[in-house]
Amino acid sequence: MNAGDRLPPLEIPITRTLIVAGAIASRDYQDVHHDPELARQKGSPDIFMNILTTNGLVGRYITDHFGPRAQLRRVAIRLGAPNRPGDTMVLTGTVEEVDGDTATVRIVGANGLGDHVTGTVTVRVPAGAGEGLSTGAGGDSV
Amino acid sequence: MSGEPEVHEEFEARLKAYEGLPAAATGVGRDPVNEPMIRHWCEAMGDTSPAYTGPDAIAPPTMLQAWTMAGLTRRPERTAAYDELLALLDASGHDAVVATDCAQEYLRPLRPGDAITFDSVIESVSGRKTTKLGAGYFVTTRTDVRAGGELAGIHRFRILKYAPAHRPSAPAERRPRPVVNRDNAGFWEGVARHELLIQRCTACDTLRFPWLPGCNTCGSPDWDTVAASGEGTVYSYVVMHHPPFPAFEPPYAVGLIELAEGVRIVSNVVGVPYDKVRIGMPVRLEFQRYDDELVLPVFQGVTS
Numbered sequence: 083m084n085a086g087d088r089l090p091p092l093e094i095p096i097t098r099t100l101i102v103a104g105a106i107a108s109r110d111y112q113d114v115h116h117d118p119e120l121a122r123q124k125g126s127p128d129i130f131m132n133i134l135t136t137n138g139l140v141g142r143y144i145t146d147h148f149g150p151r152a153q154l155r156r157v158a159i160r161l162g163a164p165n166r167p168g169d170t171m172v173l174t175g176t177v178e179e180v181d182g183d184t185a186t187v188r189i190v191g192a193n194g195l196g197d198h199v200t201g202t203v204t205v206r207v208p209a210g211a212g213e214g215l216s217t218g219a220g221g222d223s224v
Numbered sequence: 225m226s227g228e229p230e231v232h233e234e235f236e237a238r239l240k241a242y243e244g245l246p247a248a249a250t251g252v253g254r255d256p257v258n259e260p261m262i263r264h265w266c267e268a269m270g271d272t273s274p275a276y277t278g279p280d281a282i283a284p285p286t287m288l289q290a291w292t293m294a295g296l297t298r299r300p301e302r303t304a305a306y307d308e309l310l311a312l313l314d315a316s317g318h319d320a321v322v323a324t325d326c327a328q329e330y331l332r333p334l335r336p337g338d339a340i341t342f343d344s345v346i347e348s349v350s351g352r353k354t355t356k357l358g359a360g361y362f363v364t365t366r367t368d369v370r371a372g373g374e375l376a377g378i379h380r381f382r383i384l385k386y387a388p389a390h391r392p393s394a395p396a397e398r399r400p401r402p403v404v405n406r407d408n409a410g411f412w413e414g415v416a417r418h419e420l421l422i423q424r425c426t427a428c429d430t431l432r433f434p435w436l437p438g439c440n441t442c443g444s445p446d447w448d449t450v451a452a453s454g455e456g457t458v459y460s461y462v463v464m465h466h467p468p469f470p471a472f473e474p475p476y477a478v479g480l481i482e483l484a485e486g487v488r489i490v491s492n493v494v495g496v497p498y499d500k501v502r503i504g505m506p507v508r509l510e511f512q513r514y515d516d517e518l519v520l521p522v523f524q525g526v527t528s
Contacts, residue, residue, distance in 0.1 A: 109295040
């Protein structure tokens with residue numbers, strides 16, 4: 083794995099079930115994440131995904147790719163266009179930097195409205211774990 | 225809140241005073257880190273990583289915040305300072321909330337059985353920002369999450385407290401009806417003919433508005449009327465933001481208009497943005513129809 087490498091995209095259908103299941107699994111009972119009528123009263127045409135679910139999906143995207151031994155060190159995300167039912171979010175990632183066994187990946191999750199999420203993930207991938215990282219500048223993938 | 229910058233500054237100074245204060249003090253996770261909540265999380269996320277199951281399971285690191293959530297229960301750990309800050313924003317019309325940023329650092333993995341405690345501080349409150357959702361303020365908190373007393377993760381969270389720019393249009397409410405009585409009926413008859421009638425005392429020639437049964441200068445009950453030319457200036461004004469009233473869409477400017485004849489009338493200033501209305505601005509009378517029954521005199525702002 084080298085700086086500049088692209089991760090294969092992950093397509094996530096944004097269903098009402100995913101939004102509600104994610105909100106409840108994260109213990110987030112804000113009405114805008116499960117009640118369409120109250121969401122409308124707050125200016126949104128429908129319910130929308132909570133940030134904790136987005137965070138969980140971004141984490142999953144990275145560990146799905148780097149394997150179960152990969153360790154998330156940092157996940158920093160910013161939300162933009164909301165994830166609403168019926169949409170599809172496509173997560174893409176680009177390795178920005180590799181430092182020893184640690185990679186920084188820039189991620190984008192785009193839906194029909196624009197970028198739902200942008201951010202960076204720092205992940206440690208111990209040698210021999212799943213998708214290896216290059217051992218140094220210009221080194222071969224292991 | 226008003227459109228005046230100095231008012232924003234004063235309000236922002238009040239908000240800024242909360243920076244550095246605790247937002248949550250010694251919160252205790254409602255549940256220790258546990259397998260059922262991990263499994264429910266993984267089901268929702270579609271996360272099948274073997275790292276989160278079995279005897280050596282860890283919790284998905286991105287669950288960090290979930291262990292601090294109050295769910296449907298009260299939040300005893302939340303401080304009065306944080307409640308006050310949110311209440312200030314609510315009361316100023318910024319009653320909607322959306323999370324915008326989350327940055328988490330994971331220092332050590334959480335495992336089933338770990339008891340969670342956390343402390344949170346209000347890191348910053350932004351100035352007023354205009355966003356697609358509406359104008360509002362960003363509030364950033366930093367939460368240190370501990371497992372068995374040991375720092376396990378740092379969770380930085382930013383919310384936007386905003387006044388929704390696109391509230392759904394309520395069912396159209398009709399403007400309140402004027403109260404018409406013996407003393408002011410002539411005024412409303414004039415409005416119906418698109419005339420703004422000022423009373424004039426026939427004993428001392430003093431003009432008066434609004435309509436009254438007698439002259440405040442000489443006491444005479446006798447009067448006739450003069451039709452206003454329609455020219456005037458903004459003598460004073462307020463901008464209504466909050467609270468909203470049925471049939472009135474905030475923000476809007478309410479003007480005290482001084483007519484060329486010298487009397488003053490309260491009315492809406494229309495045709496110019498609410499935040500462009502100024503004292504001394506020339507205005508011109510118009511009659512605006514609000515529904516099949518109601519016509520009101522309003523004043524069109526004349527911008528140079």
